[in-house]
């Protein structure tokens with residue numbers, strides 16, 4: 001029995017993009033994206049992660065103006081939904097507008113390496129920041145990625161980026177870390193990171209895991225992106241057992257149920273969840 005298992009936090013994905021790998025184009029219309037976000041909140045998402053640029057392997061970058069055009073009406077429409085809003089961007093201009101609209105978390109897949117203005121923005125606004133590991137950049141990251149020891153390398157990277165953030169004046173308690181499943185990683189890199197996730201958790205910050213519908217699940221199961229919910233949940237539950245705290249998923253209802261039951265099972269007892277949409281990780 002493990003009394004120390006924290007309540008899992010489900011982050012629902014709202015991709016306002018034409019080209020995301022599993023749901024590209026589905027929520028490009030702002031009204032559809034807002035309705036989708038509200039549905040995810042009703043299913044139990046405590047955070048919504050709004051993205052206007054795909055980071056799938058091979059994706060082309062988009063301008064800040066285009067990214068903003070996509071996400072601004074969606075952020076405004078969701079601001080009163082009761083969930084925390086996260087902006088999935090590496091551009092400070094997009095993040096600033098999202099924070100103005102009510103977002104409280106910046107999910108930066110470049111871990112403050114993409115835009116030199118991002119660290120100062122996060123420091124000034126006092127928002128939360130998710131720092132993710134990525135080897136290379138989306139256009140080319142899946143071309144033969146190599147590591148010494150993938151877990152040691154990712155851990156050293158995240159530790160260095162945490163140090164950078166704190167050096168820029170960002171409060172350590174506001175920083176979340178993410179090993180970046182699928183970002184410059186082979187299937188075995190992804191699996192080893194998940195199997196040894198406790199080593200990343202040992203850095204002492206809340207760990208985000210983003211395995212939802214990703215291609216390594218398709219490699220193992222032979223299923224298309226929309227049919228990978230069971231595979232996603234297997235990784236989420238095992239990551240919870242290794243100390244992950246936040247789960248970035250497309251299929252919120254199923255992930256929420258699985259994580260609540262898994263947390264209760266790990267603890268060997270059940271109590272009503274204490275986490276609300278406003279709870280800090």
Ligand code: HH2
Nearest residue numbers: 015020021054055056132178180181210
């Ligand atoms: N994965 C994706 C995008 N953003 N952010 C974090 N912190 N962790 C992740 O694993 C992560 C992320 C890619 O997934 P998705 O948003 O579904 O697809 P796309 O980038 O094609 O829009």
